[in-house]
Amino acid sequence: MSADLKNGRIVVVGASLAGLRAAEKLRDEGFTGSLTMVGEESQLPYDRPPLSKQVLLGRVRAEDTGLPRRREVGAQWKLGIRATGVDPIGKHLVLADGEQLPYDRLLIATGTRARPWPNPGEGALDGVFTLRTSDDAARLAERFDAGPRRVLVIGAGFTGSEIASACRERGLEVTVAERGPAPLVGALGGALGALAARLQLAHGVDLRCGVTVTALNGRNGRLTGAELSDGSRIEADVAVVALGAMRNTEWLAASGLAAGPRGLACDAGCRAFDMYGIVTDDVFVAGDVARFPHPLFEYQMLSLEHWGNAVEQAEVAAHNMVNPGPLRRPHLAVPAFWSSQFGLNIKSVGVPTFSDQVVIAQGSLEERRLVAVYGYRGRITAAVSVNRAKWLEHYQRLIETAAPFPPEPAAVDQPASSTPVPSDVPDPKLLSHGPTVALTGHQPDRRLTLMRWSG
Amino acid sequence: MKIVVDLNRCQGYAQCAFLAPQVFEMHGEEALRYTPLAPEDQSERVRRAAAACPVQAILVEEEAGPGVR
Structure with missing residues (x-):
């Protein structure tokens, strides 16, 4: 039995940090079968944390954040193509070009994407950005190089705050608009939120809390400024929408798996649940897209958007994909x-x-x-x-x-x-920035809150 | 040469910033900034920095030949 697990076909959907570390771990654990990595982005796995820091500062080019390998993974890479569905009975993954990839075990590590500006017309204005991918960072860094007169950052979570920090370090004028009472308050609470607010003000950020951006204005297709809910207007030639992340689970809607806006639910061993709360034995989950129970937090399901969790959960998932039940490990790392x-x-x-x-x-x-x-x-x-x-x-x-x-x-x-x-x-509903740590209750089969951003 | 630093593990000992200052630098008291793609002439220094890290937070990949995946 165990020898079988070291062989066969494994498909990993999602070719970023979690997918790569899982692939390496599979080979470390002696998996000798065929390994296919499917990624929507066309780049090989790269590191995202530098995108909102060194890259925006102009010190590192966006295309230069490729992740080092721990070892060769001997995989077939299918990059620049999106997975559109999975058939858990026929055991194959469906790709956007119609190809069907058969698997014996599947790892889902499709992560998140940036939440877009809710008004598509305004979001399409030249000068409006989100920051999630290497391409996003390249475009934004280029715009910063051109010396905009003012940058508007919408949402003061970690990403928004780091973007504002990079702006000030480059000497760019920046306004930060946040619906909540302070920056970072959704992740760190009131006391440190107050510290973050003082810090931004001391560094010359025009910080506006307790307001929402009600409209982005443009002329001839270019952003010119924004209107705020307190009636004020600001002029800005760049706006970065930092409203948090959305989990890439829509493609699983017809799969019968317990996937929803908060992620794909799995057990402590990274095995995905189906929509009835029954655990599967050949579909595994890791990284930002996973929703998993943690004993330190009353077994509530956690959804984390953390670099470290992606690595640790990927390693546990990979170990469990190639080891029989009694040798499986739980993912218990402290976030x-x-x-x-x-x-x-x-x-x-x-x-x-x-x-x-x-x-x-x-x-x-x-x-x-x-x-x-x-x-x-x-x-x-x-x-x-x-x-x-x-x-x-x-x-x-x-x-x-x-x-x-x-x-x-x-x-x-x-x-x-x-x-x-x-x-x-x-309550996260009161914030512009989405929570990077979400406690999402106890039920694996709940599809949970659909967050609607109503301005 | 590709580099990634596990910044959860990093505690700001700054050994790397002494050993390979063109690749690793401290920003403020303990935040580390580094160049994820280090020039080849820095390879020896980067290897030494990775070896000297007290918490072993630095992962380095030597330039792989074309087609090695």
Whole structure:
């Protein structure tokens, strides 16, 4: 049985970080069968985090972020072609050109795409961008090189905030419009959201919170500015729509799999559920498109848009694709991500939005150097550091062991006050930026909220 | 030579920025910026930087020949 699993046909849909790391792991684990990688983009797998940072700063060309390989994968690559469906009974993947790719086991790692501007006519104006792909970044960096008079960033999540940071570092005027009360508040809650707001203002960002962009204006097909819900208008020749990501699951609508706007549900071993909540044994999921249960967060299904999760989940999925039941492993990694913006290094472990309270455990907001620890019903569920990354490992261990909240006072860098305050995580519906960590309840078969952006 | 740094793992020790300053640099106190495609004349320095990283966060791929996938 186990020998069979090391052979046969594996198809990986999605040729980005998760797909590549899974392919490498499959070969590491001794898979000698045929491996086919299908990718909608025409490039070989590349790294996305530099796109909103080094690339927008003009220091690195967008086409130069190709991911290094850990090993040769010996795959057949079908790039620049989209998968349009899967037949789980006939066991084949259907491609946009009608080709049917038979598989014995399938890995779905189709990730996300940028949420477009809701008004297609306005979104098509020259000067309106989203940022997700290498091509997006190349076009936007080129526009920044041309020296626009003002850039409008719509949505102050991590991507929007990093774009604003790059603008200021390049000396470009930038307005950030966010429906929520502060930048990053959807991922980090109120206290650090307030810090992010102060940081943006101190760096000369024209930050507008509590407003929505009601219209993008253009003349002769070119963007000229925007109207805001508070009645104000701004002139801008570039607008970047940073309203979060949408999971690439529509192509699975007729597959019978438990796919919806929050992702494709799977078990702790990355096996996809079908729409009745029954686990499949030959369809696996990894990366941003996966929705999976996590024991540290009451087995709620998590949807993560994290680089680290893509790698770790891909490795678990690949291991489980070529090993029999008793040798399979669960995906239990503690979620973690980073962002660098306005000269600060922000890192997170755990799930900050799974919290009711937060305490500054070390450092202070004033110093812009701190560790914030988040708790839920008396246990530690997350920690976020600002220029204090070396401390996070300690808190990660506390999260993994469900240590009591608030934490014991730290040996160094004790804050002036260590009274927990409400973590103030807003309902994601109230934000412009989508959550990069979404807690999506317990039911694998629920297709869940359809997010409609009503301006 | 292709490079990727696992920035979850990176803790800003800055060994790489000392050993290969044209490829790795610190931005602020602990944020690392790097050039994902390093020029070939930097290869030796990049290899040394990867080896010296205290948390082994740097992954490097030597230039593969054409057609090697």
